[in-house]
Amino acid sequence: MADEVILLDYWASPFGMRVRIALAEKGIKHEYKEEDLRNKSPLLLQMNPVHKKIPVLIHNGKSICESLIAVQYIDEVWNEKSPLLPSDPYQRSQARFWADYVDKKIYEVGKNLWTKKGEEQEAAKKEFVEAHKLLEQELGDKTYFGGDKIGFVDVALIPFYTWFKGYETFGNINVEKECPKFIAWAKRCMQVESISKSVPDQDKVYGFMVEIRKRFGLE
Amino acid sequence: MATNQEHVKLLGATGSPFVCRVQIALKLKGIEYEFLEENLATKSELLLKYNPVHKKVPVFVHNDKPISESLVILEYIDEVWKQNPILPTDPHQRALARFWSKFIDDKIVSASSKSVFTLDEKEREKNVEETTEALQFLQNELKGKYFGGEEFNFVDIAAVFVAFWIPLVQDIIGLQLFTAEKFPKLYNWSQEFLDHPVVKETIPPREPLFAFFKGRYESLLAASK
Numbered sequence: 001m002a003d004e005v006i007l008l009d010y011w012a013s014p015f016g017m018r019v020r021i022a023l024a025e026k027g028i029k030h031e032y033k034e035e036d037l038r039n040k041s042p043l044l045l046q047m048n049p050v051h052k053k054i055p056v057l058i059h060n061g062k063s064i065c066e067s068l069i070a071v072q073y074i075d076e077v078w079n080e081k082s083p084l085l086p087s088d089p090y091q092r093s094q095a096r097f098w099a100d101y102v103d104k105k106i107y108e109v110g111k112n113l114w115t116k117k118g119e120e121q122e123a124a125k126k127e128f129v130e131a132h133k134l135l136e137q138e139l140g141d142k143t144y145f146g147g148d149k150i151g152f153v154d155v156a157l158i159p160f161y162t163w164f165k166g167y168e169t170f171g172n173i174n175v176e177k178e179c180p181k182f183i184a185w186a187k188r189c190m191q192v193e194s195i196s197k198s199v200p201d202q203d204k205v206y207g208f209m210v211e212i213r214k215r216f217g218l219e
Numbered sequence: 220m221a222t223n224q225e226h227v228k229l230l231g232a233t234g235s236p237f238v239c240r241v242q243i244a245l246k247l248k249g250i251e252y253e254f255l256e257e258n259l260a261t262k263s264e265l266l267l268k269y270n271p272v273h274k275k276v277p278v279f280v281h282n283d284k285p286i287s288e289s290l291v292i293l294e295y296i297d298e299v300w301k302q303n304p305i306l307p308t309d310p311h312q313r314a315l316a317r318f319w320s321k322f323i324d325d326k327i328v329s330a331s332s333k334s335v336f337t338l339d340e341k342e343r344e345k346n347v348e349e350t351t352e353a354l355q356f357l358q359n360e361l362k363g364k365y366f367g368g369e370e371f372n373f374v375d376i377a378a379v380f381v382a383f384w385i386p387l388v389q390d391i392i393g394l395q396l397f398t399a400e401k402f403p404k405l406y407n408w409s410q411e412f413l414d415h416p417v418v419k420e421t422i423p424p425r426e427p428l429f430a431f432f433k434g435r436y437e438s439l440l441a442a443s444k
Contacts, residue, residue: 050322050356059311062311064311064314064318065318066317066318066321069314069317069318069321070314072313072314072317073310073311073313073314076310076313077310089295089298089299090281090284090286090295092294092295092298093286093291093292093294093295094286096288096291096294097286097287097288097291100288100291101272134272
């Protein structure tokens with residue numbers, strides 16, 4: 001019986017990108033459905049009635065919501081190749097911890113960096129650098145957070161790199177100067193096929209951020 | 220079941236719902252551990268060493284290796300000690316269990332606390348509305364005796380916050396947030412769950428905890444004057 005896999009997504013969403021990368025890593029054939037977030041489809045509302053958000057992974061009619069939960073699901077079901085989580089329970093717990101850290105911290109500090117002004121933005125800059133320095137520390141000398149190959153934390157984190165042109169421009173920050181190891185890691189990730197073919201380029205995302213700033217009067 | 224001398228420690232604070240989650244799982248699986256009570260006002264060297272990122276409890280330490288974040292800890296415990304499993308084996312069921320536990324953390328914990336610990340009536344109203352909507356979603360998810368079916372599981376454990384902590388803090392200001400009238404199914408679940416021997420023996424004593432939270436509310440009042 002052929003698997004039916006559908007991904008409800010929005011091209012610029014870092015959370016959607018995570019699921020795209022996981023699907024690509026595992027070579028899973030799927031249908032990609034782009035949602036208009038200002039006019040959500042009946043399918044989205046039916047498959048994610050609680051949050052009404054993308055990404056939603058639909059596997060043989062059953063929906064899985066929340067990007068990191070979907071990535072874990074993908075890893076568990078398509079477990080013959082490219083494991084994203086380590087096999088050792090302690091290593092797994094650390095991968096989950098850091099992916100959770102990315103969820104709790106990175107999205108928020110990034111958002112504040114490009115949407116706030118004045119003192120709030122200055123505080124966001126500081127937090128942004130601190131958070132990325134902490135991640136650099138966690139990466140250490142490894143090629144990827146997953147070791148020799150990309151893993152759960154790499155998948156959780158790399159999508160935000162596509163938003164960096166906007167963060168740097170509007171947040172007035174030079175990430176490479178502050179966190180060179182982080183940028184080096186990000187560039188290595190962008191050389192990985194499952195990542196590079198799953199995420200938009202920084203210029204396209206930048207254009208999107210310019211539009212959002214105009215629309216919400218953030219300039 | 221650990222056959223060799225496993226060194227298991229839990230850094231916690233009596234009264235923390237997140238610590239309680241871990242204790243329930245440990246008790247369910249019959250795992251012996253050393254409990255180290257943390258004074259959250261003056262965090263110990265050990266806590267800062269084991270959880271430098273968040274500096275919070277619970278921290279679970281197994282053979283000197285620390286793990287933080289209650290839901291991450293629960294997954295680890297379930298993977299290492301296989302008796303009385305708390306996560307289902309089916310991947311979709313597992314995804315659902317993770318979804319609802321995260322839902323409790325994201326949508327219920329903060330909103331319910333803010334419903335009580337605020338002096339701004341508009342703020343309270345907004346949070347009551349959010350909590351009510353979230354509790355409704357959670358209640359709709361309950362299809363059997365427990366979220367786990369005949370036996371309690373991951374979601375029930377995560378939801379101990381709803382069963383024990385919400386009724387307790389809402390009493391401070393007489394807020395009718397989570398009641399039998401408003402949420403009959405969820406309320407019945409909470410009574411069953413709190414009555415389960417494993418849970419009953421793990422939840423902290425009500426009176427001192429109530430006094431603690433009441434004190435916190437009173438400080439809030441005093442600070443505004």
